[in-house]
Amino acid sequence: MREQILSQNSVPPLQHKFKKFQTLEGNRRHKARFGLSVASAGNINLDGLSASNRRGVEDLVVGAPYDGEDGRGAVYIYLGGSDGVVSDIAQVIHAADVNGGMRTFGWSLSAGMDLDRNEYPDLLVGAYESANAVFLRSAPVVHLDTKVKKDIRH
Ligand SMILES: [Ca+2]
Ligand SMILES: [Ca+2]
Numbered sequence: 001m002r003e004q005i006l007s008q009n010s011v012p013p014l015q016h017k018f019k020k021f022q023t024l025e026g027n028r029r030h031k032a033r034f035g036l037s038v039a040s041a042g043n044i045n046l047d048g049l050s051a052s053n054r055r056g057v058e059d060l061v062v063g064a065p066y067d068g069e070d071g072r073g074a075v076y077i078y079l080g081g082s083d084g085v086v087s088d089i090a091q092v093i094h095a096a097d098v099n100g101g102m103r104t105f106g107w108s109l110s111a112g113m114d115l116d117r118n119e120y121p122d123l124l125v126g127a128y129e130s131a132n133a134v135f136l137r138s139a140p141v142v143h144l145d146t147k148v149k150k151d152i153r154h
Contacts, residue, residue, distance in 0.1 A: 027089075036065055064106050065127070075093050093136065105134070
């Protein structure tokens with residue numbers, strides 16, 4: 001009996017390779033350990049949904065467990081774009097935003113599941129030095145653009 005193992009890139013033409021890459025850098029704080037944990041966040045803002053694309057444009061979350069002014073950790077949310085990941089940070093959640101005494105917030109991540117069943121994927125963040133795991137619920141946010149229009153009458 002013989003086994004044949006076919007590797008993805010062994011048959012020309014070469015396909016399904018990682019041809020593009022993008023680097024995410026967080027806030028570049030010294031020893032923040034940005035990137036110690038990474039996860040797909042699911043589609044946090046529910047963009048790009050259609051009948052042919054039921055998942056839409058997926059987003060990313062990156063942990064930096066020693067980030068922040070106090071060094072107690074943060075997680076960074078990046079929204080995906082149609083041509084790849086958008087490099088601008090969409091949201092940073094610091095340990096102090098969740099709990100004043102928490103440390104190593106963002107050491108581990110699990111994301112993309114909808115635990116409260118509101119159709120928005122949620123985020124679970126580990127902070128091992130504090131023996132905590134934090135469940136962060138995603139919720140719809142409405143942004144209103146306000147324009148002031150001058151009405152000058154003579
Ligand atoms: Ca998205
Ligand atoms: Ca949810």
